[in-house]
Amino acid sequence: MKIEVLLFASLRDRAGSLSVAVDLSSPQTVAALRETIASDHPALAPGLAASRIAVDSEFRDDDYTIPAGAEVAVIPPVSGG
Amino acid sequence: MKIEVLLFASLRDRAGSLSVAVDLSSPQTVAALRETIASDHPALAPGLAASRIAVDSEFRDDDYTIPAGAEVAVIPPVSGG
Amino acid sequence: MTADNAIQIELTKTPITSDPLAARVADSGAGATVSFLGTVRDEHHGRAVDRLEYDAYGSMAQSEMRKIAETIRERWSVKRVVMVHRLGMLEIGEVSIGIALSLPHRVEAFDALRYAIDTFKETVPIWKREYFRDGESIWVEGS
Amino acid sequence: MTADNAIQIELTKTPITSDPLAARVADSGAGATVSFLGTVRDEHHGRAVDRLEYDAYGSMAQSEMRKIAETIRERWSVKRVVMVHRLGMLEIGEVSIGIALSLPHRVEAFDALRYAIDTFKETVPIWKREYFRDGESIWVEGS
Numbered sequence: 001m002k003i004e005v006l007l008f009a010s011l012r013d014r015a016g017s018l019s020v021a022v023d024l025s026s027p028q029t030v031a032a033l034r035e036t037i038a039s040d041h042p043a044l045a046p047g048l049a050a051s052r053i054a055v056d057s058e059f060r061d062d063d064y065t066i067p068a069g070a071e072v073a074v075i076p077p078v079s080g081g
Numbered sequence: 082m083k084i085e086v087l088l089f090a091s092l093r094d095r096a097g098s099l100s101v102a103v104d105l106s107s108p109q110t111v112a113a114l115r116e117t118i119a120s121d122h123p124a125l126a127p128g129l130a131a132s133r134i135a136v137d138s139e140f141r142d143d144d145y146t147i148p149a150g151a152e153v154a155v156i157p158p159v160s161g162g
Numbered sequence: 163m164t165a166d167n168a169i170q171i172e173l174t175k176t177p178i179t180s181d182p183l184a185a186r187v188a189d190s191g192a193g194a195t196v197s198f199l200g201t202v203r204d205e206h207h208g209r210a211v212d213r214l215e216y217d218a219y220g221s222m223a224q225s226e227m228r229k230i231a232e233t234i235r236e237r238w239s240v241k242r243v244v245m246v247h248r249l250g251m252l253e254i255g256e257v258s259i260g261i262a263l264s265l266p267h268r269v270e271a272f273d274a275l276r277y278a279i280d281t282f283k284e285t286v287p288i289w290k291r292e293y294f295r296d297g298e299s300i301w302v303e304g305s
Numbered sequence: 306m307t308a309d310n311a312i313q314i315e316l317t318k319t320p321i322t323s324d325p326l327a328a329r330v331a332d333s334g335a336g337a338t339v340s341f342l343g344t345v346r347d348e349h350h351g352r353a354v355d356r357l358e359y360d361a362y363g364s365m366a367q368s369e370m371r372k373i374a375e376t377i378r379e380r381w382s383v384k385r386v387v388m389v390h391r392l393g394m395l396e397i398g399e400v401s402i403g404i405a406l407s408l409p410h411r412v413e414a415f416d417a418l419r420y421a422i423d424t425f426k427e428t429v430p431i432w433k434r435e436y437f438r439d440g441e442s443i444w445v446e447g448s
Contacts, residue, residue, distance in 0.1 A: 006362065008360065008362055008430065008432055009360065009432040009434075009444040009446055010444040010446060013444070047446075050446070054362070054365055054430070057364055057365035057368045057369075059428075073362055073365065073430075075362065075365075075430050076432065076444075076446045077446040077447035077448075078426070078427070078428070078429060078430055078431055078432060078446075078447075078448075079426075079431070079432050079433040079444075079445040079446060079447060079448050080359060080361070080366075080390055080401075080402065080425065080426065080429050080430075080431025080432065080433065081343050081390075081401065081402050081422060081425050081426040081429075081431075081448065
């Protein structure tokens, strides 16, 4: 499953782009997504570890299975307000 | 000592005036003031018991001695805000 | 002890609007501004209210208001505070009291604001007369 | 479940002013309105700040803001709530966030307001970039 993963804040700067494409093999969990991003894009690994993953605008735990066509984003610790 | 005592809210309505004059004998304490008002103006007695006394814009306890020329007021429980 | 305009106290017969309150406590070192507005409700304990009247022992009310402002500036890191109470006759929805304060950080803001309004309702000699829809009116004593 | 305009959520590139916020939660059954404004400070941990930039994951930010609004209306007797966050470049003193809510009585107001801003700072995907006077700029992650 090909997924376009949205990036924000420092991760966007590190990647030099607004998103990265990853090819996610089964099981398509948040945990697998984290591993794939970290191995494909090592520069994102440290920031990724501190970030939450959102799937279709909901924070999801590592064991959550990402449905096909979902909008996926890496959410670094937020600093609005 | 003659004192003009300021009244507010329901006490003003009960007295039918903005203030009452009392002649305070020694000791000129807040306690003596309370007794004198209550005996001279029985209609004020119930409200007076629930009220605080302010002398020169400060709440004062019963043992406080009222100085000559002070501005004295009966302060029913407040309801601003 | 207090910078220019650090404490602003007012009793007013003209309507209170909220914008000037927050603007009046703006401070380049403040990261948080909180405000409280009390507004006239259309009922009191289930009884329909038409309007309210507020009367004050003015000089003492201002002095008690100033004490509250000074206390919150001493107890918390409040930069500026404005405290305004309306007097006279008020219609439903009008603002009876406005308090705004600014601080460097938000963490103390809520305690300072709560203290200000809670203490105001205990110590400031202002009284409310409620005019009920049924024609009766009463002075409220105690809140 | 929610009355007209009971919940108003906004991300905006134009300056936030406080008056419309309080006015937007006015309600004839509300006796108390509280508001929180976050403003840009001129320093961060002692380092001079020139300006700030806010970026958001917009769709999710609005959905998280709505969750906060719904939660405070469920948990406390909040009548109406407006929650606005500024995006883009902000100068010192400008308002980054504004939250206002109205309730029948003041007693719950401070907890509801504190919950709203505290939760906002944990869950809403918005990030701040600080531009320091010395020329450096950094994305702040975590508050």
